[in-house]
Amino acid sequence: MTTESKVIVEAEGIVKVLGAGASENKVLKGVDLQLHTGELTLMMGPSGSGKTTLLSILGCILSPTQGRLTIGGLQTHTMNKEQLAKLRRKHVGFVFQSYNLVPTLSAVENVMLALDLRDLNGPDAYDQAADALEAVGLGHRIKAMPSKMSGGEKQRVSIARALAGSPSVILADEPTAALDAKNGLAVMELLAKVAQDTRRAVLAVTHDHRTLPYADRIITIDDGRIAGSERPKLTEKAVEMAAH
């Protein structure tokens, strides 16, 4: 975190109950969380701890049962589904574990789709999308179809798509889970680079301990509550160990 960073996402007292009656399950039990611009935050925890649910709430895909969420100064608790969708497309970029690219569109078209959703579909949309792919190292593959790409390439397209239109929050759900070690670390390097932008915050949910050295902050969640939050000090040796 730098002196220029600011709180871009603020969650206060987030409670989420799924199901009803006998099958009711309190997945989040009062979560307070802030995301700062210019920072890569990792969220870790055991399965069933509520990481994905919290990610969905932070991304305005789910609404909390109780609590308040503020993104870029906008409070979400009064918004309906379509308003939340609008907030999502303007301010949030997603990177999914399974990439979730549209298989019938090429790499550049997948990124242009995100621009189109954000009403950035002017005459230079193709160039913007191509530039975004070049920035993630895929300038030579802009017309490739997802079926012809490796996992690492697809995840980089996914990151380019998430960045298209410069949203202020990037949320990544297990971005390295489907990748081998080399590609996984490359993706984390990319996310770390993305997080350096002081206008943007990046949160990645991960089980992968090799990603720890890239984090500016690590949040642990357990049984629906934030169990810890720390800012690890990176040493050269730790980075080297992670790379091998």
Add this chain to the structure above:
Amino acid sequence: MELAVTAQPFAHQRAAQSQRPRSRGRRLPMVFKLAYRNLFHDRLSFIVTIVGILFSVVLVAIQSGIYLGSANKIATIIDAAPADLWVVPLGTKSYDDPSFLSGRERYTALSAPGVEASEDMVVSFARWRKPLGGETTVLLIGTAGDSPKALPANIIEGSRGALEAPNTVAIDRSYFNDLGVSKLGENAELNGTAVKLVAITKRVRSFTTLPFVFTSIDEARRLSGANQEQASYQRVKLLPGANIETVRNEIQARLPDTEVLTQAEFRTRSQDYWLKQTGAGAALDAGKLLGLIVGIVIVAQTLYSSTKDHINEFATLRALGAGAGYIVKVILIQAVLSGLIGYVLGMSLALLAIHLAQDTKLTIIMTVPLAAQLFAITIGMCVFAAISAIIKVVRIDPAVVFSR
């Protein structure tokens, strides 16, 4: 795998760093691109959809064309010998449901103010005996030779003038087999009287199975046993500027035991009788409805199936913030595109079938307004069929993108 690591944040990447030439020109909207890529992605499903629409279009086009052709055929004689007003016997259901007027109608009609002319027309059932044996019933039609609308029209061999000679008839060439004659000069029997074929027409066919046989007004009276003053109908022509309703009322008052109809009324009455009262039209409408239902069911099923196949993509779009309207647009474009392609192919096939049926007993007509109506129906059918897919897609929970 090498990463393009740069010192600058991504938002500040400058186009000048790229060696790639900048693109020019407008591109297809993404929503349209997504729709047609989804549509053509699964070739088999696309083909099934198009075949379903094609079948529907062909069936509805042919049935509608037969309906239109039948309506035109029913009105063939009325259209070929038009009049401002028709004086017909009370209770006449259709022009080919003939009976005879008393015989005073012509002069009575002529005495009404506003009437320029009144012509006799005889229509009667008759027995035709073939040269080589066998009998069949025909519809005998006689008009005056000096009338500007003397029947028959569309003579391809012989002449109308030849029908003024006694014991002469004209028939359509499509009835050669039914009537056992095949060329000019051949003889047959009509109501026990020998007659000679002196004129041949083309595409003058009856809606019913009864062939038309044309002759002069006098010969028609003689062969049908009517007296020299009698006719089945009076075709009344008005003086220029005469008010049709005023003249109609005048004639009706003078001939209370008849009906006085306009051209359009007599036409519609004849068409309604055959197409609505006999059930023939209902059968054609049932065929059209069947075609529509088949089209709707097939398109609905394939669109729904395609939506299910692409549900993850739609969920991702929702997760990325696409509004419900955006995704509905994708589905609707798929539906409309399918309809467009299916219509073009289906109508081409229908037009080919219509062309091949031209000289057969089946009269199928296609007009530009009918084709336009069919286009609207096809697109409407596909949009309607998309409802189930749309319902599926708007209910997507975007949170499923995180479910693994």
